[in-house]
Amino acid sequence: GAVVSQHPSRVICKSGTSVKIECRSLDFQATTMFWYRQFPKQSLMLMATSNEGSKATYEQGVEKDKFLINHASLTLSTLTVTSAHPEDSSFYICSAVIAGGPSGELFFGEGSRLTVL
Amino acid sequence: QKEVEQDPGPLSVPEGAIVSLNCTYSNSAFQYFMWYRQYSRKGPELLMYTYSSGNKEDGRFTAQVDKSSKYISLFIRDSQPSDSATYLCAMPSSGGYNKLIFGAGTRLAVHP
Numbered sequence: 001g002a003v004v005s006q007h008p009s010r011v012i013c014k015s016g017t018s019v020k021i022e023c024r025s026l027d028f029q030a031t032t033m034f035w036y037r038q039f040p041k042q043s044l045m046l047m048a049t050s051n052e053g054s055k056a057t058y059e060q061g062v063e064k065d066k067f068l069i070n071h072a073s074l075t076l077s078t079l080t081v082t083s084a085h086p087e088d089s090s091f092y093i094c095s096a097v098i099a100g101g102p103s104g105e106l107f108f109g110e111g112s113r114l115t116v117l
Numbered sequence: 118q119k120e121v122e123q124d125p126g127p128l129s130v131p132e133g134a135i136v137s138l139n140c141t142y143s144n145s146a147f148q149y150f151m152w153y154r155q156y157s158r159k160g161p162e163l164l165m166y167t168y169s170s171g172n173k174e175d176g177r178f179t180a181q182v183d184k185s186s187k188y189i190s191l192f193i194r195d196s197q198p199s200d201s202a203t204y205l206c207a208m209p210s211s212g213g214y215n216k217l218i219f220g221a222g223t224r225l226a227v228h229p
Contacts, residue, residue, distance in 0.1 A: 004160070032215065041125055043205065043219040044161070093160050097215050106215060108153075108160030 002028045004096050006109035013084055014117055020080045021112045023094030029074035030096035034106070035067075038091040050077040074099065084116040120144055123206055123220030132229050136193040140206035140220045143187065149214065150182055151207040152191045155222065161205060165191070196227045 003026040013019050023033055031052045036044040048069050049057040056069035066088075068080040077096075081088055091113050095106040123140045130136055138152075149168055153161035165180045167173045167189075173180045179192040193200055205222040209215070 006160075009158075034215070041221070041224075043121075043123075043221040044217075045219075046216060049216065095160075106163070106217070108162065110160045111158065113158070 002026075002096070002098060002107040004094065004107045004109040006092075006094055006112050008112060009110060010113045010115075012115045012117065015085055016083055018080055018082045019084055019114060020078055021092055021094075021114075023077045023079070023096070023109050025075045025096045025098075025107070028096075029099040030077075031074060031099045033071060033077040033094055033096045035069060035077070035079050036093045036095070038093060038111075044093060047079075052077075081114065084114070086116045089114055089116045120210075121206060121208060121218050121220045124223055125221045127224040127226060129226045129228065130196055132196060132198060132227055134196050134227070136196050136200070136225060136227075138191040138193075138204050138206075138223050138225070140189050141187055142189070142208060144208075144211075145184070145187065146211070147187075147208045149209050150180070150189050151217070152178075152180055153205045153207055153219075155203045155205060157202075164204070193225075196225075198227050198229055201226050 005024045007022045033050040035047045038044045047062045050069045050071040052071045058064045071077040093111040095108045151166040152164045154164045155161040167180045170182045170184045177194045181190040203222040203224045206220040207217040
């Protein structure tokens, strides 16, 4: 099956620093990727839709200047948490749709756990 | 009211038991229903999907949709310790089939 890789899987940073998380589709091209946040014992909340070659679309309540998304190629999207604060500590997960593939078939990365001290 | 409600559990059952996992939803326009399995510290993986009402079976797993009650279920027969995971129901939002709304997930533990 299609594989989506996230890196890093775990990151700890100091408050005020920026952290970049990468989402790569390893064996397929993805024109669209999605970024989610998951707090403990809560559901995945969609943060933004990342489209290759264009600006990301953010969900209501998500600060686009804080969560910078770049989808520069068909296999890579990055999420940068700028000026991170402890309340940004969460599990961040990406998913990807195969370019030209069926709608609704998402492949998820393994997630990145961010801890902001 | 949340669009998708799911009891987070945890649910603990002995090996071999039949497990019933459920979600309710509020939007009657939802037509496509999915179940994802998420192991600890991993991303979700698609387990099953169903369209509209009825049952769908895949091995030990059966997905059931009752649109009149806005209620969906996932049944696991002969549960195994390897089934221990969090199970999330999901439905496409009005934003398109790829923009999913997830339930909170039910944590299942199957003990030998």
